[in-house]
């Protein structure tokens with residue numbers, strides 16, 4: 001018999017209690033957190049969909065590996081394991097361990113960036129953009145046009161616009177820091193990137209003599225989509241697909257907190273020796289010696305094991321199909337979504353859900369507040385709070401989309417948790433016309449969504 005039910009391909013060996021709360025309590029918690037879920041205590045959250053980053057449940061094998069961690073300052077065995085695993089996967093010669101993705105970003109983009117430099121991506125993730133802009137350089141996003149239409153179905157909505165890339169590389173000749181392909185495209189909706197797109201970009205970069213980097217946080221999830229959606233790829237394993245993509249790039253940045261199934265870690269992998277040497281100098285100054293970066297030996301063990309486990313076909317099938325399960329249920333309720341459903345998250349189109357709330361009243365932030373109040377569900381706004389800027393006269397230049405992300409931690413929640421979330425949305429849909437926007441009462445200059453204070457509009 002072939003079953004329709006996609007079960008979690010693991011048993012639970014260790015449990016962590018969730019503290020439950022009432023709606024009245026949550027109204028108070030939210031007020032105290034200035035309506036910013038980043039300022040809530042985790043004990044005040046029932047289902048935490050804020051991020052899939054660093055929130056994975058590790059396997060028994062990974063925990064066992066941690067006991068084997070070699071904490072030597074130099075030449076640790078655990079480093080050798082991590083290095084050989086990353087090298088085997090990426091085929092890249094120089095591997096630099098870092099404490100998380102953004103540390104690798106600061107090193108490489110700090111080195112390649114600076115005033116006058118330009119970086120081009122399908123969509124820069126928020127920390128990527130922040131590190132590039134902090135160096136004084138400019139970050140340009142060129143997703144394909146289909147990627148900007150949230151309702152349109154397209155198999156590879158995360159793709160980069162290759163014609164626009166060719167044009168930009170001519171326009172900015174001599175000043176391009178790097179071309180960065182983010183797989184899957186996180187900020188653009190968790191959407192996959194095709195092999196054909198990656199190959200097209202690699203060819204253009206080579207022709208222009210420009211560095212081509214992969215932001216490969218979710219390369220395994222991306223490989224699932226390629227195998228199931230792209231012609232000619234169906235006979236390759238997920239790992240072979242990932243390796244084929246790594247083979248055409250000059251380097252990769254990874255936050256191991258995603259597809260390496262660990263709570264902390266990252267790396268920078270580079271082909272070019274001269275570039276790697278410059279980056280290793282920066283690594284030693286700010287992260288740690290070249291054989292540990294910002295990591296403990298035990299973290300490096302867990303990364304080495306996680307990078308193998310992630311390509312397990314049963315795991316990847318469950319991962320993508322369980323995300324789809326949530327998306328499909330919300331779609332059936334009439335919740336406007338980013339379609340098709342991506343790999344690690346379901347994105348709600350808050351502009352369509354709350355058409356009566358204008359962008360400068362932040363419909364996404366309003367939705368984030370409602371989900372928390374009704375169900376204790378913590379989510380994140382990916383819209384004008386995260387990416388909006390101000391014009392000279394102080395008016396908001398809104399982001400192109402007002403999304404709210406329900407990011408699903410790996411191997412953490414079961415189907416009944418997901419059904420609880422769906423039930424919360426049933427109520428949320430009934431109340432949609434009565435929800436009002438918010439205004440910002442306090443904000444920092446960079447990455448304002450992390451610490452900004454809000455106030456509901458009367």
Ligand SMILES: *Cc1c(COP(=O)(O)O)cnc(C)c1O
Nearest residue numbers: 100101102125127186217255257
């Ligand atoms: C998470 C993430 C990063 C940054 O990694 P951290 O480990 O959070 O510093 C960079 N790019 C993408 C696409 C990400 O998802």
